[in-house]
Amino acid sequence: MKEVAEHAQVSLSTVSYVINNSGPVAPERRKRVLDAVRALEYSPNESARNLKRRSPSTVGLVVPQLTNQFFALVAEGVEKAASERDVLVVLVVPDAELPEDKQAQLLRRQRVDGVIYLSGTGSIPAAIYEIARYGPVVLVDEEIPGSGLPAIVSESRKGAREVAAHVLEQGHRQIAVLSGPLALWTARQRLAGYREAFAGAGLDPDSVPVHEGDYDEASGRQLAAEVLAADPRPTALICANDLLAIGAMEYCREAKLRVPEDVSVVGFDDLPLSAYLTPRLTTVRQPAHDMGYRAASALFDLLEGGEGGRIDELPVTVQIRESVSPPPGSA
Known part of the structure; x- marks a missing residue:
């Protein structure tokens, strides 16, 4: 800043006012300072400035x-x-x-x-x-x-409760939950929300199987393969995030199961790609x-x-x- 002040033939305080936009400077002096900044390729030291400002x-x-x-x-x-x-x-x-x-x-x-x-x-x-x-x-x-x-x-719990209620309102009772890692607060909150919806529809929450996986597509594909091999086969998969749901839908395509005609699927997150899947994914927007x-x-x-x-x-x-x-x- 001292070099800029010397180059522009102004005081150091004037340079500070211009650089930090912190005080009045005459237009002609401001122009000289900015010209000097460009000529000297001056770049403020952000760490030093923030330290001085306690920012x-x-x-x-x-x-x-x-x-x-x-x-x-x-x-x-x-x-x-x-x-x-x-x-x-x-x-x-x-x-x-x-x-x-x-x-x-x-x-x-x-x-x-x-x-x-x-x-x-x-x-x-x-x-x-x-x-x-x-x-x-x-x-x-x-x-x-x-x-x-x-x-x-x-509001993970609320969103989970509402999306599960939508599945139940469609008439589904043979349901499986594909959960994220239950060590995570989000996974536990969503599972609690699903169970609240089950209880509200007169379904014993403990009767709905919960399959714990990771929040990724590979886990969704693997869990769907295990769950959909059951007899009777679930008619709906409630997935704790969109990646689990996408993996489950990929498995359904491989297994020649139609979504939603044979198996309904929901997710959580509303990732940008969820609206472009075929079919488009019902989910919870965070x-x-x-x-x-x-x-x-x-x-x-x-x-x-x-x-x-x-x-x-x-x-x-x-x-x-x-x-x-x-x-x-x-x-």
């Missing part, structure tokens, strides 16, 4: 994977909120070589100002708790009971982008002295499409 400069974002469109949309929301504040997002995606605890240790060494955390295991590595000792941590899409950490989640944006905003509020520990639930809506119809022989 965050870098935050971490941990997501289980990016092949799941839901997580990618959450990440987009985080990035949008961060870009509005000139904050850098360090994205980490755990894998077999660098699992969650190792990635968390990397973030700790980077001394990020705070972390937005999407748990893929239903637990939090010790390194994340270490980060929480000097900077805030906000959970998104998962609440970790007993952690005391703030979380931005959706505001993934908004969840990411709100999580980042909550983190920035905490960094600026706001109160933590709150749990925010964002609304969901059931998207009724063509993958559900009355069970075979019900006409």
Whole structure:
């Protein structure tokens, strides 16, 4: 900035006013400063500026994977909120070589100002708790009971109850649930919502089989193959996310089972591709982008002295499409 001031023949404070848009500067002087900035290819040191303003400069974002469109949309929301504040997002995606605890240790060494955390295991590595000792941590899409950490989640239980009620209203009673990992809060919430709908329709919740898998297509295909081999065969599959549902629909095509004429299928998330499947998937829309944006905003509020520990639930809506119809022989 001193070089810019010398080049433009103005004071250092004038350069600061122009760069930070923090004070009045005559148009002619502003032009000289901007010309000097371009001529010298000056770029402000964001970390130094934010440190001086006591504002965050870098935050971490941990997501289980990016092949799941839901997580990618959450990440987009985080990035949008961060870009509005000139904050850098360090994205980490755990894998077999660098699992969650190792990635968390990397973030700790980077001394990020705070972390937005999407748990893929239903637990939090010790390194994340270490980060929480000097900077805030906000959970998104998962609440970790007993952690005391703030979380931005959706109305998973309500959405699950409503989509299951839609299946029941179509007349289905031979139903199977393809669940996500029950170590995850989201999976448990959705299962509770399904069971509430079963009980509300006079169906014994314990009589509906629950098959636990992972939140991915391969698991949906495998579970569908096992479930649909039963006699009597279920007439509806309630899947705890869209990837499970897509895998189940792929298996149905391979097995020459028509969706929804032979088997109805529902999902959860409303991934962008769900509306383009054949048939289009009935599912529960989660505001993934908004969840990411709100999580980042909550983190920035905490960094600026706001109160933590709150749990925010964002609304969901059931998207009724063509993958559900009355069970075979019900006409």
